[in-house]
Amino acid sequence: MPTASEVHQGQDGVRITIIGGGIAGLATAIALRSPTRTITVLERSEMLKETGALISLQPNASKIVSSWGLAPFLGLCEPLVDTAFRMFNQSGKLVRQVNLDFARFGADRVLYHRQDLHTALKNAATSTDLPGCPVEIRTASRVTSCDPYKGTVTINGGETLDADIVIGADGIHSVVRQAVVGEPREAIPTGISAYRMLLPVESLSGLKIPKDVLDIAKPVTTMVVGHDRRVIMGPGRGGKVFGIVALVPDENMHETSAAGSWVAQGSIPALLKAFAGFPAWMLEIFERAPDVGLWQLRDIDPLPRWVRGRTILIGDAAHAMLPTQGQGASQSFEDAEALQAFLADLPDGPTGQQVNEALLRVYEARHERASLIQMYSREQARPGTDVGSNKVKLDPAQFMKYNCNYSGAKNWLAAKDMGIVVEKLSLSGV
Structure with a gap:
């Protein structure tokens, strides 16, 4: 009987299974579209509607979205460009006003209705108007188990799907997380x-x-x-x-x-x-x-790993964070761009080793940055309540530069490989 690796090598193209049809999963599906890739998104819900709330994409994510040519889809969302931030104290007195000018970062902070953004991404992923093959979205497909080395997932009803790459975008309740990390890592109140x-x-x-x-x-x-x-x-x-x-x-x-x-x-x-x-x-x-x-x-606390075998965690499954800095969705777009960048050169029918090496590069480019933003978001939610817990030594202006100067995973990782301190690189805008 052939091994899983030998079976994968005998296939044409690249088969990708994305677990989770939320914003992270759909953004990744769009980023990875290619004429030689078959992409399947497994979503546990019927996808009848997304949670109704407002959501922002920060400049680091807006730059990525612009590069994907999604304007025809996102324009229907009636997005708003945020122009200012105003803070009042408890008595109603204005204590701070900042006019937002993100021109120096190359993109705006854009506000969406979450349901509209989700629908736009779903339409873009399945559209025939974008490059590459349209994505297949299978709803009511709850994943019950994952073998990260074989690249197989089993869904409710017992069906098993086989892929070259498995991407766990199944949120804070992730089923894939334990399979990748090797132990339970539950969400933290x-x-x-x-x-x-x-x-x-x-x-x-x-x-x-x-x-x-x-x-x-x-x-x-x-x-x-x-x-x-x-x-x-x-x-x-x-x-x-x-x-x-x-x-x-x-x-x-x-x-x-x-x-x-x-x-x-x-x-x-x-x-x-x-x-x-x-x-x-x-x-x-x-x-x-x-x-x-x-x-x-x-x-969740920063994970020790996002990758095992042919499988990687992204989005809230990898780095769920509090909304205090508005970076949750934006970090998912950064994950998608990183996968796009480091999977670009994979051959058809890639071996398990080739896939694993590419996914590890994604992890190397993303883990440090996402973990810092995750920790800063937590600290800003409850400043001073945890003695000795403040580990991110950036003030708000520095943190904004850290976020918004981001120019893609390959540039970020190249800086690390050259020994440049990533924090200083981002703050300087190099």
Whole structure:
């Protein structure tokens, strides 16, 4: 009987199985499209709808998206370019304003409705208008096991799929993670929960808020901070909706998430109680929300490995992070670009060793950077609460440069290979 490696070598082209049809999985499917590749995405849900919330792509990701020629698909999302950041204290006084000019980074910070972005990526992945073969998306295909060396995955019902490359993009609940890491690595409660709201802009008519405090129509990110609570808000979908995320420590909550779930229906009265003493205009916006969701925020510690055999972890499966820096989705696009770069030269029917070496280069280019952003996002969510835990010695301006100066995985890894300190390279904009 031939070995798995011998079976793979006898095939034409390159067969890729992507586990997970979220933003990370679909972005990777688009990045890897090629006339000689057969790409299958396995998604456990029916993919009827994506979570309704606003999401941003930072300049490091926007540059990647632009290079893929996705404008015809993303234009239908009615994206907004974020123009400024404003921070208020608990009494409602403006304490900081930064006009966002990302021209020096070569791309903008772009705001999307998450469901619109997901739909656009799905349409692009399966389109015949982009280079390469359209991607096959199989819904209701829950992966139950993975053999990372053979490149096989088994889905509900017992069917086994064989591939040259397996990409675990199955999120924070990843099934593939244990197969790759070799031991369970569960998501970690962070002590923070988030109320999420999405309001139609017309529902905010009549609010008595001075325009110099909050202009609902302007593409500006507004934050209100008080002690251990913060609210981030801004428009989306071409200015048709207004999104809000309100972060609270778990111990300050007046309700609990449903047992066994990280997501539950929230309570407007409990939300108002949690933010008592904040500006009256902000509480009035809360009162107009048609409904509110409640998320217990979790992340994972940096993993010791993302690669085993023919299999690699990406996105939240590899580096789930808190939303404080808005980098979760953007890091998934960086993962996709890295795979695009380092798998480009793989021959048809690659051996297990060839695949493994290419995937390890992806890991080498991505792990240090993603882990730093992951840790910084955690630290900014709960500053000072963990004595001695602050390991990232960058101030916010330095961190922005660290993010936005990124110019692709090969450039990043080349700098490391030459002995250049990556942090200094990114900060200098070289």
